[in-house]
Amino acid sequence: MNDILNFSNVNCKNCYKCIRECPVKAIKIENDKAYIVEELCIGCGTCFKACPQDSKKMMSDLGQVKEYIRLGYKVIASVAPSSVADLENMNYKKFVAALKKIGFYKVEETIVGAKIVTEEYEKYVKNNKQQLYISSCCPTTNYLITKYHENVIKYLMPIDSPMIAHGKYLKKVYGEDVKVVFIGPCISKKYESLDQDSFGVIDKVISIQECINLIKDIDIQNIEENEFDNKPLGNISLFPVEEGMDFHMENITKIKVSGMENVKNLIKSIENNELSNMFIELNACMGSCVGGIGFKHDRGIHYRKNKVKEYTLDRTLDEEYLNEIRGVFKNLELKKEFKHYGIKFDTPTEYEIREILVSIGKKTVKDELNCGACGYDTCKDKAIAVYRNLAQRHMCMGYMKDRVEAVSNVIFQATPNYIVIVSHDFKIIDINDAMANVIKKKRDQLIGEYIGDYIDINYFIDVLYNKNDIISKKLKWKEYNKDIKASIISLNEHRALLGIYIDITKEENQKNTIKEVKLNTINTAQDVINNQMRVAQEIASLLGETTAETKVVLTQLKELAMKGEEED
Incomplete structure (x- = not known):
C-alpha cells in the first residue's frame, strides 16, 4: 500500500486518539509523533476522521486530474451512487453539469459495474457450494481479511469490486487511452486503485470533498442541468446503503454488517465456526458507503441514506440498456484472486513482556490499569507494541503521572x-x-x-x-x-x-552583624575625630599663649634697643 494517508508532524500532540480508533493498530509512535505503518494499514481512514488536531493529510489526485483535462485526454468520471447523498446543496444534475463544464468527457454512475457484479455474485453462489460467502466490494474489509485473517480469505467472493468492473467496462467501450476517475466517499478506493492486479484500470480516485473543491469555481446556480451518461438500472442505486445489495439467492441466509467493530466481531464468529450457510455483506463504514470518510460529515448517516433512497425512486430499470451492458461484460474478465499478505510479527516471550511492563511501573498484574489512554486496549498489548517498535514506553499516562508525582514529592521533601x-x-x-x-x-x-x-x-x-x-x-x-x-x-x-x-535568618543575622560592625566603626571613627579636634584645639591654645608671650618680650627688647640708640 502507498503513502496515501499520514499525519503532519507539526500538529501531532501525543493524544494517541489515532491509535485508539485504529481497528488494527497500524500507527507507530516515533519521537513522540504518529506515523501510519503502510504494511499494517487497511485503508479505513478512521484515523483520518478521528484526529482532533487536524494533523492528518491525504494524498490528493486533483492536480493529476486537472492535468489530464489540460492535456486533452478523454477523462471519464465513475461516480459512486453514494455521492448523491450529500452534494452540499446541489442536485446530482447540477453536479454532472459542473463536471462536464470543467472538461470531463463522460460522467457515469458506478452502478453499471455494481449491477454486473451483483449478477456475478448470484452465479458464483449458485455454482460453488461452500459454507460461507463474503462480499468483496469493500476494499477495507478485504484488506482486513487478507492481512489479518488468513483462514477467512477462502470465503471472499473472487470477483472484482463495482469500481474495478466499471473501470474495465469504460476502457472497453471508450478505448484504453481514456482516463477513468472514480469519485466517491471511500478513501479505501485510493488504495484499491493501486492494487497490483487492477493497476491502471482506475487512473485516479478523488473523494466527494475533493470533487466539490474541483468544481467550486463553477456558477452552479446558472448552469444547465445534465443527466448521467448511463441509463437508470433500477434499485441497484441502493447499493451504497446497508441493505442495498439485492441478491436473488435461494436457501441461503443473507446478513449485512457495517462498522469496523461489528465487522471484526463477525470475523471472530467465522473463525470460531459459529456461522454457516450464509452470504455476508461486509462494510467497514457504519451504515455502509453512505458513512464514508470522504463526506464532509456535517450531516448524519440516516440523512444520507434517505437521500439515496429518494434518488433511487426515480431510477427505473432500463432492460434494453442492461442487455447492452451485459454484452460488453461478456468479453471482460472479472475474476479476482485474494492472497494472504503474509504479515509476520515478532512475538515477545512472557518474560520480555513482563520486563517492559516492569520498566513502566507495572510490577504486578494489579498495576495494569488497562485504561486505554495510550491507545491500546490493555497494558500487555501496549508492551507488545513497544517490543515491536510501534510504541514508546513513556506513552503510559499512569506511569508518567506517577513519575511526575514522584519527582514532585522528592522536590517537596528535599527542598x-x-x-x-x-x-x-x-x-x-x-x-x-x-x-x-x-x-x-x-x-x-x-x-x-x-x-x-x-x-x-x-x-x-x-x-x-x-x-x-x-x-x-x-x-x-x-x-x-x-x-x-x-x-x-x-x-x-x-x-x-x-x-x-x-x-533568611542567617542572612538577616549576617546583615545585622555587618550593620553593627559598621556602626561600631563609625562610632570609633567619630571618637578619633573628636580626640583629634580636642588635641588640635589644645595645641592651638598653647601656641596662642606662647606667641603672645614672645610678642611681649620682643616688644620690650625693641624698646630697649631704641632707647639705647638715643642715649648714644
Missing part, C-alpha cells in the same frame, strides 16, 4: 524551604518535613491541624479574600526565632492555599 498547603478553612492538607521540623512535630501529626495554631494566618486570610497572591514578603516568626521571606499563592482549582517560606 530546604518550608512548604505548607492549607484548605480554605486553614486546615493543613500537606506539609513538608522541613516545616514540620520547625514546628517540632511529625508531618503525619500535622495533617488536618489548624495552621493558625502554629503560625500567623493573616497573610493566608489576605490572599484568600483579596485574591492577590503575596510574593517574597519579609516577616518574622517570633515563636521560632526565624526571619522568613514568604510567598502565599492561591490554588483556586484545588480550593487551597500554598505557602512557601524561605529561611
